[in-house]
Amino acid sequence: MNKKSKSSSALNERQGIADTDLTNSSSIDALKKRRQIQPSADELVKGIISGDITALSRAITLLESSNPSHLEKANGILKACLAYSNPSIRLGITGVPGVGKSTFIEAFGLHLISQGKKVAVLAVDPSSSITKGSILGDKTRMEDLVKSPNAFIRPSPSGSSLGGVARKTRESIILCEAAGFDTIIIETVGVGQSETAVHSMVDFFLLLKLAGAGDELQGIKRGIMEMADAIAINKADGKNMKQAKLAKVEFSRALHLYPAKASGWQPKVRLCSALHNEGIDELWNMIEDFLKFTKKNKWFETHRTEQNKFWLLQTIEDRLKSDFYALPKVKKALEIQLQQIQAGKTTPFAAAEFLLGLQIK
């Protein structure tokens, strides 16, 4: 502010002294160099099918990359791994923040491992940015599960579009299965859209709930209840027990209002306390019943076929749309056409014809 006497002003700052280098620059260089030596696709495939978790992680990182050469490599790995995928169970788990999802997945995962299973936990969370926000980002919340050699935990891939995030997660499932993981848990936060994506990649969909105050059914996202194969009411312990039991009755009644599922399975409600490790084994027994039931009536297999077809068509349609709306001519004209519709100067159908015509011109 006072240009003339800046150095004598009280606002003057002294020249700082640079911090001395606290890190060993030669070891950083060595680390960088090591990172640059990427194993070949063949090496990664061999690693994955021998159960090497580092190879699995690296391959998933390639899948998640936006670099086209990485993607090409990833597709080769994926194709090679398809032949090695083991029969697995894919479980979707959802619930709003605060429901105790991390604690539940830890208790549930450890129970499965105690039963001789190998458990991979993936996440679909389109809201998480590159930096933070992923539910699984904070692995310290699943300390015991992380330590197990039979568990693999991977946070949500980053990405702005749900379609992209979902694709990456769904392909990661295949790699995890090739690496010998027989139980794949896909976690998501209750934001509605991502549930639909997760539902279309799993065999069984579990909704975690809490026994809250007031009307138990308020605030349930549109359609999520309908997707659930089971509702687990978590934190059913101590003082919460009475409310949890009431909630169980309410949810059971609500589930009966929905039309019968294509699987023939009648959704169930169970109580559990992940913190006290209560009800976890009963929940798993119920899922085993579900698997027996749906494998016997052939739904399990036909459902997976349908899911594959769904993802094929979905990917095609997403790409057709994104390619179209990315055309500069279309981008420009879309806004104008919308205004014209608003002003009653054209119909949505005539505007669509006009915009579609821009493709070939």
Add this chain to the structure above:
Amino acid sequence: MNKKSKSSSALNERQGIADTDLTNSSSIDALKKRRQIQPSADELVKGIISGDITALSRAITLLESSNPSHLEKANGILKACLAYSNPSIRLGITGVPGVGKSTFIEAFGLHLISQGKKVAVLAVDPSSSITKGSILGDKTRMEDLVKSPNAFIRPSPSGSSLGGVARKTRESIILCEAAGFDTIIIETVGVGQSETAVHSMVDFFLLLKLAGAGDELQGIKRGIMEMADAIAINKADGKNMKQAKLAKVEFSRALHLYPAKASGWQPKVRLCSALHNEGIDELWNMIEDFLKFTKKNKWFETHRTEQNKFWLLQTIEDRLKSDFYALPKVKKALEIQLQQIQAGKTTPFAAAEFLLGLQIK
């Protein structure tokens, strides 16, 4: 079979005698000629905005035609009519067969006409073939309404795809509004998909139900209850009254389980007997309350804007898809790719890439 003695065989048939002409061929020619003289687009527009129902019918027939030159003419008419569309109310009415939909629409329509309204009844029924099947095809079921000069009834356009049928119906709405109809009723049978299409072209969605035996909520199609702004329990008369009242309580409870509507409107349940003309006026009063409420909170207008945008994007996306899947190369390769996915030789994503690549080759 016996070539030699065909004429002497017992299987021999005598030469038939041609029927004499029972119709006057010159009057048929005159009729054909008259039909060929189609009024011009301008004449039809003039007719429509002066409220001429014959002109309206003819323009809708052009809209429904698969002949490209008819379609072009129809688009011109549509564009001209947009400027004349009156503020209207668009009501969707659905209910399974047997619920008394025709009787209800007749009683309801006649009540509206007695209030000074002009009522157009259109249908969306993708299952109806060119010949029969449309709910409104049998106009004899709405004899009194048909006779009224203030009513216009049009059966569902034919078409194999719901998208096509929906487009035609939605454009017909605009023509009806230009012809001075201020209350547009869109009727559909409860087949799930067509409800969604109808819901996206109306301001208010009414679900007709019966008080049946047993659990009232069984058999309700996925998602239809959630769309309803009101449920009218029809045939609430005589011996049915007690059951209807019970059903009202059950439906009211069920409606409360759903998340709040964007309109801010709490869906209502009403009893009525279309046959005895009871409860029809109360139902209309409720719809008027809805209109006042949603016009005051601006939802009515924003909702219509959203619907226009929805139809624009929907039309574009339908066309992108149908154009893609109609490519001969894609048709051929799709089946093979699906088989390869099934055999575990490719992933849905790799197959999608492959198929999308066929577009440009």
